Amino acid sequence: MEAKAIARGLRVSPIKTRITIDLIRGKRVSEAQAILSNINKKSARLIKKVLDSAIANAVNNNKADVNALYVKEARVDAGPVMKRHLFDSRSHIGHKDRRTSHIVITVATK
Numbered sequence: 001m002e003a004k005a006i007a008r009g010l011r012v013s014p015i016k017t018r019i020t021i022d023l024i025r026g027k028r029v030s031e032a033q034a035i036l037s038n039i040n041k042k043s044a045r046l047i048k049k050v051l052d053s054a055i056a057n058a059v060n061n062n063k064a065d066v067n068a069l070y071v072k073e074a075r076v077d078a079g080p081v082m083k084r085h086l087f088d089s090r091s092h093i094g095h096k097d098r099r100t101s102h103i104v105i106t107v108a109t110k
Helices: 014-021 029-037 042-062
Strands: 002-010 069-078 082-087 093-098 101-109
Touching: 002 042, 014 042, 014 069, 014 101, 029 042, 029 069, 042 069, 042 101
Parallel strands: none
Antiparallel strands: 002 101, 069 101, 082 093
């Protein structure tokens, strides 16, 4: 049995989020929650929310046992980029891109 949770348009860079999500891919759910609880990053808090949602989907929809679940798929896709302009030196216009992420987590039973 599989269950999936997706969070779209999160205000965190996909590159920074991929560093954190690589730590939990393939691990048991309890171990992944413990890892994310001990990381002091914004992306870790957002990933933990999505992971908790995927676990709740598996328990409520598929009647799965929490102790038998593991993280089957964990990926971060790039979302839309909000382009902001800044005044730069010598009358130029610079830019600061605000990147967003889509987080997809799938949990399954072994």
